[in-house]
Amino acid sequence: MVDRATQDTVFFRHLPKTAGTSLTTTLANIYGDGQCYRFRDVGEGFQGMFSSVLQARGDVLSLVSGHIPLHTVPEGGCGMEFTILREPIARLLSLRRFLEQQPPADRARMGLGDKVTIADMLASRNSEVYGQVRNGMARFFSRDRRFADPASDEFWEPLPPAGVVEECAAALERQTVGTVEDMPGALRMLQRRLRVPYELDIGMENFTTERGGEVSLADIRALIEANSIDLALFHMVMKRLPKGMPSASHALGNGFDRRTLFCPQPEQHYLPPNIPGRQGFELYEYGDKLCWLGDSGRGRIYLAPSDVAQILVISLYSIVPHYPLSEVVITVDGQRWPREFSHADSNGHYRLAAIPPHAGVIELAINQPYGLPVSAITPGSLDRRRLGTALLGVRSRAP
Numbered sequence: 001m002v003d004r005a006t007q008d009t010v011f012f013r014h015l016p017k018t019a020g021t022s023l024t025t026t027l028a029n030i031y032g033d034g035q036c037y038r039f040r041d042v043g044e045g046f047q048g049m050f051s052s053v054l055q056a057r058g059d060v061l062s063l064v065s066g067h068i069p070l071h072t073v074p075e076g077g078c079g080m081e082f083t084i085l086r087e088p089i090a091r092l093l094s095l096r097r098f099l100e101q102q103p104p105a106d107r108a109r110m111g112l113g114d115k116v117t118i119a120d121m122l123a124s125r126n127s128e129v130y131g132q133v134r135n136g137m138a139r140f141f142s143r144d145r146r147f148a149d150p151a152s153d154e155f156w157e158p159l160p161p162a163g164v165v166e167e168c169a170a171a172l173e174r175q176t177v178g179t180v181e182d183m184p185g186a187l188r189m190l191q192r193r194l195r196v197p198y199e200l201d202i203g204m205e206n207f208t209t210e211r212g213g214e215v216s217l218a219d220i221r222a223l224i225e226a227n228s229i230d231l232a233l234f235h236m237v238m239k240r241l242p243k244g245m246p247s248a249s250h251a252l253g254n255g256f257d258r259r260t261l262f263c264p265q266p267e268q269h270y271l272p273p274n275i276p277g278r279q280g281f282e283l284y285e286y287g288d289k290l291c292w293l294g295d296s297g298r299g300r301i302y303l304a305p306s307d308v309a310q311i312l313v314i315s316l317y318s319i320v321p322h323y324p325l326s327e328v329v330i331t332v333d334g335q336r337w338p339r340e341f342s343h344a345d346s347n348g349h350y351r352l353a354a355i356p357p358h359a360g361v362i363e364l365a366i367n368q369p370y371g372l373p374v375s376a377i378t379p380g381s382l383d384r385r386r387l388g389t390a391l392l393g394v395r396s397r398a399p
Contacts, residue, residue, distance in 0.1 A: 007078075007079045008062070008079050009054065009061050009062065009063065009064060009078045009079055010027075010062060010063045010064070010078065010079060010080050010081075010082070010194065011063075011064055011065070011077060011078035011079070011080070011081040011082075012024065012027065012063065012064070012065035012081075012082060012083070013065075013066075013068055013070070013081060013082070013083045013175070014065050014066060014067050014068070014083070014084075015067075015083060015084065015085065015086070015091075015137060015140050015141075016067055016095070016132065016136075017086065017091045017092075017094045017095050017098060018083075018084045018085060018086040018091065018180055019084060019086075019180050019183065019202070020065070020084065022202050023084060023202060024036075024038060024065055024283075025202075025281075025282060025283050026187070026200055026201065026202050026279070027063050027065070028063075028283055028284070029278035029279050029280075029281050030062075030063075030194070030196060030200070030260050030276060030277070030278070030279075031062035031063050031259055031260065031276050032062075032272075032273055032274055032275055032276040032278075033272065033273035033283060033284040033291075034273035034274050035060060035061060035062040035063065035259070035276065036061070036062065036063040036064070036065070037053060037057065037061055037063070037064045037065075038064075038065050038066055039053075039064065039065070039066030039067075039068060040066065042066065042067060042068055042069070042072055046068075046072055046073070047072060047073055050064075050068070050072075050073050050077065051077075054077070054078070062259050062276075064078060069139070069140045069141070069142075069148055070140065070141050070142060070143055070168075070171055071142060071143050071144065071145045071147075071148055074143065075171065075174060075175070080176065080193060080194070081175050081176070082175055082176035082177065082178070082190065082193065083172070083175055083176075083177055083178075084177075084178050084179065084180060084186060085137070085172075085177060085178070085179050085180070085234060085237060086179065086180040086181070087179075087180075087181060087234060088137060088227050088230035088231050088234050089220060089223050089224065089227070089231075090180075091136075091137070092121075092132075092133055092136075092223055092227065093215060093223075095121075095132055095133070096116055096117075096118060096121060096215070099112060099116045099121070099129075100114075100115065100116040110124070110126045110128055110129055111124060111125075111126050111129075112124070112126075112129070117219075118215060118219035118222060118223060119219070119222070121133045122134075122222055122223075122226055127150035127155070130150075130155075130156075131148065131150070131155070133223075133226065133227075134226050134227065135160065135226075135227055135228075135229040135230045136227075136230065137168075137230040137233060137234065138160060138164055138165065138168050138229045138230055138233050139160075141168040141171050141172060141233075142160070142164050142167060142168050143167060143171070144160070144161050144164060144167070146161060147160045147161060147164060159229070160229060164229070165229055165232055165233050165236070168233050169233060169236045169237060169240075172233075172237050173237070173240055176189065176190070176193050177237060177241060178190065179238070179241070183202060187199075187200040187201070187202065188200075189242075194257060194260065195255060195256045195257040195260070196256065196257065196260045197256035197260070197261070197302070197361045198277075198279065198300070198302050198361065198363065199279075200279065201279050201280060201296070256361070258304060259276060260276055260277055260302075261276060261277040261302050261303065261304035261361060262275050262276055262277040262278075262301050262302060262303050262304065262394075263303070263304040263306070264303075264310060264312065264394065264396035265396060266396055266397065266398040266399075267396065267397065267398055268395070268396050269393055269394075269395045269396075270393060270394045270395070270396070271284075271289065271392075271393050272284045272290070272291035272391050272392075272393065273286075273291075275301060275391075275394060277301055277302035277303070277304070278291075278299065278300065278301050278302075279299070279300045279302075280293060280294050280296050280298050280299040280300050281293060281294055281299050281391065282294055282385075285390075288390075289392070290317050290390035290391065290392055291390055291391045292385075292387050292389075292390040292391075293366065293368055293371075293387075293388060293389055293390065293391070295371070295385065295386060297367065297368045297369075297370070297371055297388060298365055298366070298367050298368075299365065299366045299391065300363055300364065300365045300366075301363075301364045301365075301366075301394075302361055302362070302363055302364070303355070303358075303361065303362040303363075303364060304361065305358060305359050305360060305361065306355075306357055306358060307357050308357055308399065309354040309355060309356050309357060309399040310354065310355045310396065310399070311351070311352065311353075311354050311355075311396070311397040311398070311399055312351075312352050312355070312364075312394055312395070312396055312397070313349060313350065313351045313352070313394070313395040313396075313397060314330065314349070314350045314352070314366065314391070314393075314394055315347055315348070315349050315350075315391075315392040315393050315394070315395070316328065316347060316348045316349075316350070316366070316389045316390065316391060316392060317346070317347050317389065317390045317391075317392050318346070318347075318348065318388070318389055318390075319371075319372055319377065319387045319388055319389070319390075320372065320377065321346060323388065323389070324369055325341070325343060325347075325348030325389070326341050326343070326348070327369040328348065328350065328366060328367065328368055328369065328389065329367040330350055330352060330364070330365065330366055330367070331363075331364070331365045331367065332352075332355060332362060332363070332364055332365075333362055333363055334363070334365075337352055337353060337355075337364075338352070338353040339351060339352045339353065347392060348389075351397075354399055366389070366391070368388040368389045369388070370388055371385075371386030371387050371388040372386060372387060372388065373385075373386050374386070374387055
């Protein structure tokens with residue numbers, strides 16, 4: 001039974017290496033980073049911790065997420081639950097690259113060297129590695145704790161307990177499911193289920209990909225043999241997914257979730273984590289108190305219907321001192337919008353002309369002139385992004 005305080009909280013059950021970090025960014029933009037909670041450690045007593053967080057913050061939380069197996073927190077812990085799947089062999093090839101990119105100390109702890117091979121992964125008796133490379137998807141979506149508990153004999157058996165595949169398939173059938181292979185379809189599906197009145201996008205595809213020539217045909221055969229349960233489960237679920245999703249989102253009318261829209265009140269100042277209805281932004285950086293525009297260079301903020309005119313002042317930070325902040329273009333529903341620009345404290349401030357009352361949802365877009373490679377500004381940086389400006393906040397003025 002879902003508690004009343006948490007019945008509207010969305011639960012993203014994140015299977016590792018399925019583009020979940022990128023999707024979490026999209027979701028944090030929808031609701032505002034401050035209304036999302038990401039669980040990072042799933043250990044002993046986690047179910048109690050999960051319940052405590054929801055009870056303490058359930059009235060303000062819109063989304064919870066994390067690598068949370070079904071046996072740790074069963075279905076029904078929140079309101080709508082969804083997950084993203086990935087073809088099992090592709091997921092494990094991504095995992096190999098991910099492991100190889102980890103700090104040496106972390107690889108050493110897992111018994112892995114600088115070069116991680118498929119043979120190393122399959123031979124590993126480290127429970128973290130073993131549990132992922134041998135039917136990790138089935139372990140994640142099974143209610144049978146033995147199959148996911150290294151202290152249990154069943155964890156190390158070549159085949160799971162009887163009925164696990166059917167049980168996992170049934171659990172996934174009760175959830176909202178998308179796939180990495182059809183991320184546009186997954187985003188459209190989420191838009192409808194979450195009642196979002198604008199199209200969703202996803203930034204840099206943060207799921208690791210395998211480089212050619214590093215994995216042999218023999219490696220692929222070995223992975224297939226060791227993950228036959230996951231392959232069977234994945235294809236069972238794929239058969240049940242809806243077909244023929246429309247290419248464009250449908251109009252939601254007034255049936256949208258108002259938590260997914262920005263509704264500024266006069267004389268209030270909003271930091272990015274408290275601004276819902278965003279797309280095209282990175283996760284909020286709490287240390288630096290800013291939120292970068294993503295790779296597209298076009299951040300969107302969707303305004304809720306309003307029966308009064310709105311005057312907004314948008315503040316941006318630039319990645320380098322000489323960045324042309326005056327060339328930032330702000331549009332309202334696609335039309336270039338008049339604004340007064342000022343430059344202070346190395347930041348740009350844009351006072352927009354009054355946005356008239358509107359009965360529908362309005363798209364306010366921030367278009368930066370260009371982005372710069374982070375590695376060109378900070379030599380040696382592993383950050384692959386191109387960045388230009390970051391949102392510092394929005395202030396609402398009385399008309």
